[in-house]
Amino acid sequence: xxNITKLLAAFALALTAPAMSAFGGDMTCPVLIPEPEKxxxxxxxxEAPTWYDQVSLTADEVSKVKARNVRVAIEGSNESDxxxxxxxxxxxxxxxxxxxxxxxxxxxxxxxxxxxxxENFAALGVDVVISQAQEVELAAPSYDPLVKQGVKLVYxxxxxxxxxxxxQYTSCVTDELYQMGVIAADMLAKELGGKGKIVTxxxxxxxxxxxxxxxAFSETIRTxxxxxxILEDGKFEQMNDAGRAAxxxxxxxxxxxxxxxxxxxxxxxxxxxxxxxGRDNIKLVTLDLDVLCALDMINGGNxxxxxxxxxxxxxxxxxxxxxxxxxxxxxxxxxxSPSFPITKANLAEGWLQSMGEELPQELKDALAAxx
Numbered sequence: 001x002x003n004i005t006k007l008l009a010a011f012a013l014a015l016t017a018p019a020m021s022a023f024g025g026d027m028t029c030p031v032l033i034p035e036p037e038k039x040x041x042x043x044x045x046x047e048a049p050t051w052y053d054q055v056s057l058t059a060d061e062v063s064k065v066k067a068r069n070v071r072v073a074i075e076g077s078n079e080s081d082x083x084x085x086x087x088x089x090x091x092x093x094x095x096x097x098x099x100x101x102x103x104x105x106x107x108x109x110x111x112x113x114x115x116x117x118x119e120n121f122a123a124l125g126v127d128v129v130i131s132q133a134q135e136v137e138l139a140a141p142s143y144d145p146l147v148k149q150g151v152k153l154v155y156x157x158x159x160x161x162x163x164x165x166x167x168q169y170t171s172c173v174t175d176e177l178y179q180m181g182v183i184a185a186d187m188l189a190k191e192l193g194g195k196g197k198i199v200t201x202x203x204x205x206x207x208x209x210x211x212x213x214x215x216a217f218s219e220t221i222r223t224x225x226x227x228x229x230i231l232e233d234g235k236f237e238q239m240n241d242a243g244r245a246a247x248x249x250x251x252x253x254x255x256x257x258x259x260x261x262x263x264x265x266x267x268x269x270x271x272x273x274x275x276x277x278g279r280d281n282i283k284l285v286t287l288d289l290d291v292l293c294a295l296d297m298i299n300g301g302n303x304x305x306x307x308x309x310x311x312x313x314x315x316x317x318x319x320x321x322x323x324x325x326x327x328x329x330x331x332x333x334x335x336x337s338p339s340f341p342i343t344k345a346n347l348a349e350g351w352l353q354s355m356g357e358e359l360p361q362e363l364k365d366a367l368a369a370x371x
Contacts (some may be wrong), residue, residue: 026056026057026058026059027056027057027058027059027062027093027096027097027320028053028055028056028320029052029053029055029313029316029317029320029337030313030316030356031310031313031353032052032053033053033338034053035051035053036176039051039176039336040176040178040179040182041174041175041176041177041178041179041212041336042334043159043165043172043333043334044136044158044159044161044172044208045159045164047165047172047333047334048333048334049334049335049336050332050333050334050335050336051335051336051337052173052313052314052317052335052336052337052338054332054335055317055320055321055331055332055335056320057097057320057323057324061323061327061329062096062097062323064327065097065098065323065326065327066097066098067098068098068127068326069098069100070097070098070099070100070127070128070322070326071099071100071102071124071125071126071127071128072094072099072100072101072102072126072127072128072129072130072322073101073102073103073104073121073124073126073128073129073130074087074090074101074103074104074105074129074130074131075104075105075106075107075114075117075118075121075129075130075131075132076104076105076106076107076132077106077107077108077109077132077134077156078106078107078108078109078239078265079106079108080264080265080288080290081264081288081289081290081291081355082263082264082288082289082290082311083106083311085289085311085312085315085354085355085356085357086156086311086312086314086315086318087104087315088312088315088356088357089311089312089313089314089315089316089317089318089319089356090130090315090316090318090319091315091319092316092319092356093315093316093319093320094319094322097319097320097322097323099128099319099322102124102126103120103121103124103126105117105120107131107132107134108239109134109205109238109239110134111134111135111138111139111142114131114133114134114139114142115141115142117131118131118142118143118145118146119145121146121151122145122146122149122151125149126151127151127152127326128151128152128153128154128322128325128326129143129146129151129152129153129154130154130155130156130318130322131143131153131155131156132155132156132157132158132209133155133158133159133160134158134205134207135205135206135207136158136159136160136161136206136207136208137161137206139158139160139161140160140161140162140163140168142160143160143163143168147168147169152169152170152322152325152326153168153169153170154169154170154171154172154173154318154321154322154325155169155171155172155173156172156173156174156314156318157172157173157174157175157177157208157209158172158207158208158209159172159208165331165333165334166330166331166333170321170322170324170325170331171318171321171324171331171332171333171334171335172333172334172335173314173317173318173321173335173336173337174209174314174334174335174336174337175309175310175314175336175337175338175339176309176336176337176338176339177208177209177212177213177216177336177339178212178213178216179216179339180213180216180287180307180309180339181212181213181214181215181216181217181218181219181220181287182216182217182220183307183339183340183341184213184217184260184285184286184287184305184307185216185217185220185221185224185225185260186220186224186341187285187304187305187307187341187343188258188260188283188285188304188305189221189224189225189228191258191283191285191304191305192228192257192258192283194225194227194228195225195227195228196227196228196229196257196258197228197229197231197253197255197256197257197258198221198228198229198230198231198256198257198258198259198260199230199231199232199233199234199246199249199250199253199256199258199259199260200214200217200218200230200232200233200234200259200260200261201233201234201235201236201242201245201246201249201259201260201261201262201266201270202214202233202234202235202236202260202261202262203235203236203237203262203263203266204235204236204237205237210262210263213262213287214262217260218230218233228258231249231253231255231256232249232252232253234246234248234249236266239265239266239269240266240269241266242261242266242267242269242270243266243269243270243272243273244273246259246261246269246270246273246274247273247276247277250273250274250277250279250282251277256282257281257282257283258282258283258284258285259274259282259283259284259285259302260284260285260286261284261285261286262286262287263286263287263288264286264287264288264289264290264293264306265288265290267284267286267290267293267303268290268292268293270284271284271292271293271296271301271302271303274302275302279302280302282302283302283304284302284303284304285303285304285305285306285307286303286306286307287306287307287308287309288306288307288308288309288311289306289308289342289350289351289354289355290306291360291362291363293306294306294342294347294351294363295362295363295366297343297344297347298344298347298363298366298367298370299366299370300370304343305341305342305343306341306342307339307340307341307342308339308340308341308342308350308351308353308354309337309338309339309340309354310337310338310339310353310354311354311355311356312354312355312356312357313337313338313356314337316356317335317337321335340353342354344367344370347359347363347367348364348367351363
């Protein structure tokens with residue numbers, strides 16, 4: 001409870017204009033976790049990672065940014081709790097920087113929809129666009145018109161192939177992607193006692209963020225837990241395909257004891273499938289916080305753990321980096337932030353640290369009822 005109180009105070013401070021004086025004169029993320037001894041995730045083009053606490057603006061720089069009357073368009077990757085937290089982090093920092101958010105939308109992981117979104121943003125004449133590139137090998141043509149217009153691009157995790165920081169875009173902000181996969185493997189392995197049979201359900205998209213996390217999970221299982229066998233990896237193209245993939249795998253492999261799924265949104269559909277099959281024994285681990293997955297975990301369902309990052313901090317950092325872009329300040333090419341395991345025991349504190357807000361009432365009530 002003491003840690004939750006401290007976190008609430010930090011987030012409350014971040015929403016106020018005097019916040020910068022509390023940050024030692026600089027505007028930084030409201031919750032700063034010390035950089036670990038080693039960072040494992042490098043950028044899509046091999047860029048060295050910069051820890052998120054290095055992203056800051058001085059009070060003078062903030063004043064200069066505010067004078068620019070910056071217009072921003074935001075495209076989230078999908079409609080999820082994670083994207084909502086990222087967007088809220090951006091908006092809270094944007095309010096201190098005097099930004100006007102002129103458009104908000106999502107790509108729903110669809111490259112065609114993303115192309116339309118970028119065309120709309122170009123027509124609006126915005127100064128900055130926040131986005132996560134989909135199908136990175138094909139994404140550049142969607143953003144090229146914005147680059148030609150001089151629009152500043154700040155990416156969430158995924159960058160179009162062929163783009164370079166400081167040239168076509170300002171910076172890319174993500175989390176310790178590789179460590180998220182490692183943590184997920186450790187959590188599932190611990191639940192299985194270090195041995196057993198599992199299946200994985202992963203995205204077929206060419207996505208730096210998802211591919212890095214998925215590969216880290218599989219590599220950790222293979223190298224660290226030789227008595228755990230990955231029976232098969234099922235693929236989904238669209239998020240609503242994940243349930244179908246899970247159904248096929250669990251029907252084909254009744255001996256499977258555990259499931260890893262790339263992220264929480266498709267995991268929700270998979271939970272319905274698992275319940276429909278009567279597979280109460282299946283242990284599921286996924287990435288990114290989500291209300292329905294957390295509710296299942298609280299109630300002793302199939303979800304045994306969720307690996308979280310800090311989407312609020314990611315969005316907040318992206319807003320600060322947007323300030324870099326309009327000032328012409330040199331920005332770090334690839335910024336990473338923390339990731340950590342979430343269980344029922346640390347859900348309340350972990351949700352606040354990750355999402356920048358207290359646990360939703362539905363989850364508070366479920367936790368209270370489960371005690």
